[in-house]
Amino acid sequence: xxxxxxxxxxxxxxxxxxxxxxxxxxxxxxxxxxxxxxxxxxxxxxxxxxxxxxxxxxxxxxxxxxxxxxxxxxxxxxxxxxxxxxxxxxxxxxxxxxxxxxxxxxxxxxxxxxxxxxxxxxxxxxxxxxxxxxxxxxxxxxxxxxxxxxxxxxxxxxxxxxxxxxxxxxxxxxxxxxxxxxxxxxxxxxxxxxxxxxxxxxxxxxxxxxxxxxxxxxxxxxxxxxxxxxxxxxxxxxxxxxxxxxxxxxxxxxxxxxxxxxxxxxxxxxxxxxxxxxxxxxxxxxxxxxxxxxxxxxxxxxxxxxxxxxxxxxxxxxxxxxxxxxxxxxxxxxxxxxxxxxxxxxxxxxxxxxxxxxxxxxxxxxxxxxxxxxxxxxxxxxxxxxxxxxxxxxxxxxxxxxxxxxxxxxxxxxxxxxxxxxxxxx
Numbered sequence: 001x002x003x004x005x006x007x008x009x010x011x012x013x014x015x016x017x018x019x020x021x022x023x024x025x026x027x028x029x030x031x032x033x034x035x036x037x038x039x040x041x042x043x044x045x046x047x048x049x050x051x052x053x054x055x056x057x058x059x060x061x062x063x064x065x066x067x068x069x070x071x072x073x074x075x076x077x078x079x080x081x082x083x084x085x086x087x088x089x090x091x092x093x094x095x096x097x098x099x100x101x102x103x104x105x106x107x108x109x110x111x112x113x114x115x116x117x118x119x120x121x122x123x124x125x126x127x128x129x130x131x132x133x134x135x136x137x138x139x140x141x142x143x144x145x146x147x148x149x150x151x152x153x154x155x156x157x158x159x160x161x162x163x164x165x166x167x168x169x170x171x172x173x174x175x176x177x178x179x180x181x182x183x184x185x186x187x188x189x190x191x192x193x194x195x196x197x198x199x200x201x202x203x204x205x206x207x208x209x210x211x212x213x214x215x216x217x218x219x220x221x222x223x224x225x226x227x228x229x230x231x232x233x234x235x236x237x238x239x240x241x242x243x244x245x246x247x248x249x250x251x252x253x254x255x256x257x258x259x260x261x262x263x264x265x266x267x268x269x270x271x272x273x274x275x276x277x278x279x280x281x282x283x284x285x286x287x288x289x290x291x292x293x294x295x296x297x298x299x300x301x302x303x304x305x306x307x308x309x310x311x312x313x314x315x316x317x318x319x320x321x322x323x324x325x326x327x328x329x330x331x332x333x334x335x336x337x338x339x340x341x342x343x344x345x346x347x348x349x350x351x352x353x354x355x356x357x358x359x360x361x362x363x364x365x366x367x368x369x370x371x372x373x374x375x376x377x378x379x380x381x382x383x384x385x386x387x388x389x390x391x392x393x394x395x396x397x398x399x400x401x402x403x404x405x406x407x408x409x410x411x412x413x414x415x416x417x418x419x420x421x422x423x424x425x426x
Contacts, residue, residue: 002050002087004034010045012093013064016081019045019093028147031091038093043080046164047091056089062167063092072137075130077161092164101150101159104205108146108212114153117317121305122156124209125298129369130160131202132294135195136365139166142193144201145178146208169195179232180204180214184285187237191288199291203279206297210268212260215280218243218251242280244273269307269319275300298364299344306347306359309334320348337385338412339426340374346426349410351378351385360421373418377407385410393418 004010008021022035022042031048053059063082071078079092106112114120127149134141141148143165150159183200185191207215221227221235241251243261253261265273275292283289307319314330323336337349344362347355353376358368373391378384386407389395395402396417402408408416416423 002089003032004045004047010036010086010091011084012081013084014081019043019083021045035096036093042096043093044077044096045083045091045093048089050087050089053089059164060090063164065168066139066163066166067092069137069139071163072134072139073130075126075158075160076134076163077159078163094161094163097150097159097161100154101152101157104146104149104151104209107151107153108208110212112153114151114156118305118308119154119156120209121301121308123151123158124156124206125301125305125369126156126158127160127205127209128202128294128297128301129364129367130158131198132298132364134166135198135294138169140169140193140195141166141198141201143178144198144205145181146205147178149205180216180236182236184237184240185288187233196288196291199293200279200284202294202297203276203292207276207280210272211264213243213253213258213264215242215244215276216240216251218253218258220251222254222257240280240285242277242285244277245280245282246277248282269304269321271300272304295364298358298369299362302356302358302369303345306345306353309348309350309353312350320350338410340387341424341426343421349376349385349425351376351382354390355387355423357391360418360423374423376410387416387423391418 004021006021006023009018010021011018017039019036019038022037025033025035025044030052031046034045034047036043036045060082063079067079067081077094077097080094082092083090102112114123131141143162148160148162150161181201181204183191183197186193186197191197204215216236220241225231241248243251243253243258244265245251255262275296278284279292284291307321308317309320311318311327311330311334313327313332313334316329318328320334324333326333340347340349340355342360345359347353347359354372355374356369357371357373358364360373361368375388375390377386377388386409388407389402389404392404394404397408397414408414410425412425414425
């Protein structure tokens with residue numbers, strides 16, 4: 001018996017109790033997913049198909065270790081408990097995905113879209129931050145692909161599933177990865193999955209998220225010939241070519257086929273383009289040179305997000321990078337207010353602009369990308385603009401103190417001390 005039936009009760013290991021099958025939610029190549037009741041709470045059960053796991057003992061032991069270690073962040077739908085063996089197989093339970101989260105694939109095909117560019121960048125930042133924390137905890141994901149994510153289109157919040165292949169550094173889950181997402185070094189057998197190959201797969205996911213096109217799929221992959229295993233190995237392993245490689249034009253986008261790339265690539269900031277160019281360079285893909293780290297991605301994505309503002313003339317999103325820039329939508333000049341200068345970033349001052357801790361500290365290990373330190377606010381008549389202290393620390397301006405929740409009028413030349421860091425109004 002492979003599939004489970006509604007009403008069946010399954011015992012969990014380590015005296016964790018019993019779950020009851022409610023109904024089947026879905027099916028994949030490796031197993032089934034069921035809605036289950038556990039101690040009065042609805043959860044998800046992943047149940048492996050018999051024979052789908054080669055090293056059952058090692059795989060089960062790795063899962064047990066991950067349960068003991070617990071999830072790196074709340075973004076991971078991490079295994080909570082595993083079942084006892086039934087019919088020569090088993091499963092594990094995890095939190096259930098909320099209804100307002102959608103499959104990454106729904107965004108790729110245009111079925112669902114983000115509410116704004118700011119939210120899209122939130123999603124990218126949340127994905128990168130989650131994997132930075134995972135790697136800092138000593139784990140590698142080993143099978144990063146488009147099927148691993150659920151995204152909230154209104155907030156950019158991310159949930160990461162299929163964490164059963166996650167292993168500690170040096171340990172192998174036995175899974176190489178999914179074609180089109182694996183690093184070329186894995187495709188050709190030079191390496192096995194690790195942190196570095198995760199970082200390549202992460203770059204593929206970010207490219208798909210921002211450009212809605214695969215980075216290695218251009219003219220070369222549009223041949224009418226069947227995409228055989230041999231062709232896949234050539235395009236994604238032996239001779240990969242980035243669609244925007246500045247030195248190799250053999251895999252350029254095809255008009256009418258790669259329209260997403262053709263439309264979105266020119267809209268990307270040059271520093272984002274250059275980051276992708278390095279991530280998919282021949283040196284990284286074919287010579288196993290160091291690619292882009294999570295910190296580099298976060299620095300560039302946060303910079304991109306800080307430049308996205310709401311045009312005061314038309315109310316639409318645009319980028320603001322120079323004084324009195326023109327809106328990309330209405331083409332009207334935007335009145336310049338000023339900049340918030342930190343040691344690491346320069347952020348344009350506009351109403352509702354939020355300054356996260358990472359802008360000030362350049363640290364990315366304790367939710368600094370999501371923790372708001374300051375916010376630009378206006379009075380009711382919109383005649384004055386100020387910076388509100390949203391942190392838990394008092395600020396220092398010369399000999400004055402700005403307590404949490406208090407405001408300071410924005411004036412050029414003000415220097416705000418926050419612990420050992422600063423913000424200056426330019």
